[in-house]
Amino acid sequence: MKTRIEQFVRENNLNYCLECGKCSAVCPMLDFYGEYVYERSPRGVVERLSLTPDEIENEEGLWYCLACQECSFLCPSGVNFEGFMTELRDLLLQHGHKKYAVFCQVCGGYLMPKKAFENFQKILEGGKTGELLSVCPQCKKNHHVEILHRLARWPKAKQ
Ligand code: SF4
Numbered sequence: 001m002k003t004r005i006e007q008f009v010r011e012n013n014l015n016y017c018l019e020c021g022k023c024s025a026v027c028p029m030l031d032f033y034g035e036y037v038y039e040r041s042p043r044g045v046v047e048r049l050s051l052t053p054d055e056i057e058n059e060e061g062l063w064y065c066l067a068c069q070e071c072s073f074l075c076p077s078g079v080n081f082e083g084f085m086t087e088l089r090d091l092l093l094q095h096g097h098k099k100y101a102v103f104c105q106v107c108g109g110y111l112m113p114k115k116a117f118e119n120f121q122k123i124l125e126g127g128k129t130g131e132l133l134s135v136c137p138q139c140k141k142n143h144h145v146e147i148l149h150r151l152a153r154w155p156k157a158k159q
């Protein structure tokens with residue numbers, strides 16, 4: 001399993017990360033889960049895997065990413081974190097590590113991370129779908145790009 005993970009790291013350019021932070025700025029996990037946890041972010045996951053790659057089957061932090069591809073679209077260095085996470089989760093599932101995943105009740109195929117599923121249920125039961133379901137992906141992306149543009153202008157405004 002370790003060799004496959006190293007292959008995923010290479011193929012998805014994870015070692016090219018410049019630590020610019022753009023992926024964290026656009027990542028919807030903060031809005032969705034209501035908290036920012038570094039260990040769940042792209043940099044946090046990569047750091048964690050590079051330290052002890054043999055013990056990842058019990059890593060719940062690998063099962064928060066929503067696989068939305070926002071970070072991959074906007075990364076200036078070609079890091080495909082979403083691709084990496086998808087391959088890594090497939091590998092974990094193939095090896096029987098299923099406790100953090102939810103599966104389709106009809107076909108039994110992988111549906112989504114358990115944490116994401118539970119959060120969707122909580123939001124929908126409360127009747128507060130808010131921006132999560134009422135705003136289209138393109139508008140959400142535009143909103144995040146606006147934030148990025150504001151951040152890019154910020155140092156100049158301070159001078
Ligand atoms: S956007 Fe890309 S280069 Fe920047 S911190 Fe994220 S992965 Fe690294």
Ligand code: SF4
Pocket residue numbers: 023026027028029041042064065066067068069070071072081082
């Ligand atoms: S693919 Fe995952 S890490 Fe990247 S922006 Fe989406 S939720 Fe965040």
